[in-house]
Amino acid sequence: MGLDALLSRVPVETAHYGTELTARIDRVFRAHPELADHRTDHPWLTGWLGDPDANVWFLSEAASQWRVEAVDRDHSRGFTPEDQWAVSPGDKRFREALYKAGFKGGGPLTSGGWQCYVGVLSKSHVDYATWRKLPDSTKFGLFETWAPVLRWELEQGQPKVVAAMGSVTERAIVHLVKSGAIPPPRKLTRIWSYGYLMQPGPGSTPPMDPRKIATYEAQFVALGHDSR
DSSP states (O other): OOHHHHHTTSOOOHHHHHHHHHHHHHHHHHHOTTSOOGGGTOTTOOSEEEOTTSSEEEEESOOBHHHHHHHTSSGGGOOOGGGTTOSSHHHHHHHHHHHHTTSBOSOTTSSOOBSSEEEESOSSOBOHHHHTTSOHHHHHHHHHHHHHHHHHHHHHHOOSEEEEESHHHHHHHHHHHHTTSSOOOSSEEEEOOGGGGGSOOSTTOOTTOHHHHHHHHHHHHHHHHHTO
16 A cells, blocks of 8 residues: 555544645635635635544535525635535434434534534535526536545545435446546435435425425434444
């Protein structure tokens, strides 16, 4: 085994991990000035949260530009990275599901207690009003731009299970693996996107329907069993 492969198996101290990851994110923003670096106004939006050495990782597409700007108009509120995935009703249900399944200790919206890792394929946010209408090929182009960062994340953490939040995320990960842009996860599974909870379902099923939420939370419990 080469030295690089050996070192990649050593658990990463979280503070050091954050410094190294930030440097890689900086590099992509510098190389792609067409991507707006939201961190100037929203430094709390790092695009990752939790324990990179955890067995289970949750990955989604990208942060919503509208959602971030709407909640953080007053930059003096003092958001921290722990406020990520704790803004929209769907975010809060995601946190609740993590807590109930044992992936988050201390309380759904408290700081710390992470027994999982949460990340995004794109570290730059997107305007979902137009983003959701784009073809996969266009979305995958953005994910390819950020693939070197995701590759580094996966090589450091080497999670047992990667849970793709939503079908687009799952298809994108498969695409990036096939193209050699990222290493294949040991196990890739798909769960619902938390945004799906806020959408009306078939027939008269309302957004945030309790039955839908119960099914959503059961997916997290199953992930806990799969990761042991």
